[in-house]
Amino acid sequence: MPHRRRPSTVSLVWLARGVGAALALAAVVGMGFLTWQSRNEALEAAEERSHLIARVLEDHATQTVESAALALTTVGDGIRGQSAIDAAHVSQMLGQMLLAQPGLREAALLSESGQIIASSAGHLPGSLVRLAEWGPLPVGDGKATLMHLQPGRGLLEGRRAQRIDQVAYLPLVMPFQMHARRFYLVAAINPDALANYQQGVAEPEWHAALFSYQGQLLAATTEFPLKPGSWHQAHRLFREWLPAHAIGDRQEPAFGDSQQVLTYRVSRSRPMVVVVVQERSRLLTDWRDDLWLNAGALLVMELLILGGMAATLRALSTRAQAQRVLDEAYAKLSASEQEMALVLRSIQELIFRTDADGQLVFVNARWALVTREPTEKILGRKMSTLVAPADRAQVERLFSDAAPDGVRHAEVSVPVSPGELRRFSLAVVPLMTGSRIDGFAGSAVDVTERYEAEARLQQQLHLVALLLELSPQPVSMVDREGCYVTVNRAWEDFTGRHRDEVVGRPVDRHLPECGMEPPTSDWVPMEGIEGQSLLRYETQFYDRNRDCRDVVLSKVVVPGDEMGPAGVLFTLTDVSEFRRAERATTEAKEAAEEASRVKSEFIANMSHELRTPLQSIIGYSELGRSRGEATCPKLSAMFGDIHDSGRRMLDLVNDLLDVSALESGVGTFSLERCDLRPCITAVVRELKPLMAHRRLTLEMSQAPEPLVARVDPLRFQQVIRNVLANAIRFSPEGSAITVRSIRRSQGEAHLAIMDRGPGIPEPELERIFEAFVQSSATSTGAGGTGLGLAISRKIMTALGGRIHAENRPGGGAVFHVLMPLGVVAEI
Structure with a gap:
């Protein structure tokens, strides 16, 4: 049997190392892929959170501005209902508006030159507000517009030199006409309220800001890198991103040098942009924390792959970790010893020891700093000789044998220099040997600041009590058990009861609500207010004369101790006169609306009845003329004369139908986003034959960029047609008509139609937009019903735009049509 050669141990070791290295490398690559994927998922989740925060902040900012604009409109309607402006009444209306608008600091009615007529802050009438510093003021009537951020807390504080990033306000201006004069209703929006809401909504790692569409920072969270009031028109957000998309996000160094996750969102109705940013490195903190888990998993995999080497590595790792723990323990122990030594050397209390008679035998170094005397001059003196003469008897009692055992306390004054006294709290403990006192050990703490603060607090309390007593609003406080703590003089005058009758007694029927039988009180403490800091609602109460009064009842929880709130503070605001005026205004408005509806129905019915016979007259007159x-x-x-008269009559009837439809406001507009330039071109093309008949030349120029707005194309073309037809009708034969459209920096499309006709007298520049009114310079038999310009203004007002006229230098008239634009989008 042939001998089989076994592989050498070295070869097996190298083979095992190769396989282990390959497996370890595969594990590292796989774990790296999973880690990178989790990083991308973390960034996507951060973008989703950023979009949600931006949407919430945009909705809040828009609602805050729209609510303030609606309040200004309501006040403006109330002012228009007056035969003459009553400054006191307007100030009261503005004050009531501020009560319902917590996001406002101040409201005022200004003249066209900026003089204050009425103010919620009680400014003197005639005080001048610098309107020129707010930016271009809005024109027209009833359209509230946001201006530039201004320094100061109110309209008149901007005169003082203040930093806009410390305290500022955001003016909201609504122009309106009354008695042929222009006024401005102004509301000062509190940007700090917007910033506080942003601070509360945004997560700790997110920073939020509110910009104007022109690039001014209006409000921001505390850690946002830019200052409120600063301008950033050159930033890529306003130069490139906003013109392309109303909502978007970026991952780049937007506000700083590091990579950031930025999300922006344009307000749906106001020229404002909400921006939410965060450092991308902070967003990946949790992902980096998870890297330790991934590293642990990878370590386990590597330990399993390496096999026999794991035990050695684990032992070495454990030994190294134990060594690090030991080194850290030694370091902490050394640091604790150093800290304790520093604490003992830097203690702020005066430490001392006396003999049985109260003479000082030891003091620490702090004594020399406080008393400004060397330690040698202090030792050997009695403690009572160091204090003010009025407190010496009190100090002597601390060191007497008759004093009780344990810690003895006293608060004394110590003269440290001529004319300067410091207040100290002394604590002395007798040192006993058996039943005999060998000495005393003690300390003294400087409580001068606390003593002075308590004195100032007492002064403040007296001041608050005086202000409460002088307040014209009925005020009372009820403790947690339901008993009256205090009431002011206004409360006594309202209820007819003296404070001695109610203070310390339970709440009963002191303020019965109107219409409740038997009468009940709404002042049960803590009911309906637990878990809230402020509760305000309107109700009706009987006063001391049993007259039913409309009041605004405010309940605020008074903070207490750990047992709960100390009680509830109540205030009453009598709004009876305001409610009576409001009800009278509502009734008058309903009567006016009913009269307008009856008039519109009459005009519509009569116009429909006239159209049928007019059609017959026009038809038969055409037949008779041709034959x-x-x-x-x-x-x-x-x-032919009959035909022309019938056509003019039919045009008048059609105009009357348009006026009736516009006044009714039902089914007359179909809004859509479109480019205004094709609408202008179509009307010009339609009226070219009429211009050729009168041998008129046309000079036309259009804006190079799209003029995208939300309009009803047919109604917008009707406005252009009416104005251009008037220009053709009143232009001399052989003259030129100019039609020009541009995009203004204020985010508006501006269309100007210019002619060389007789022009318009200055006093009639606004009257020509009234129904059945023609200019005295053009009403010479040139035709027209006097309704075209009135219809055009109604259409532009309904579309949110403006139209006005002015005379042209050298003769003629210019009609300006302005329309607010939306964010540029692909058409």
């Missing part, structure tokens, strides 16, 4: 051309030209001319 009379060959037989009787004079008769044909008469039928």
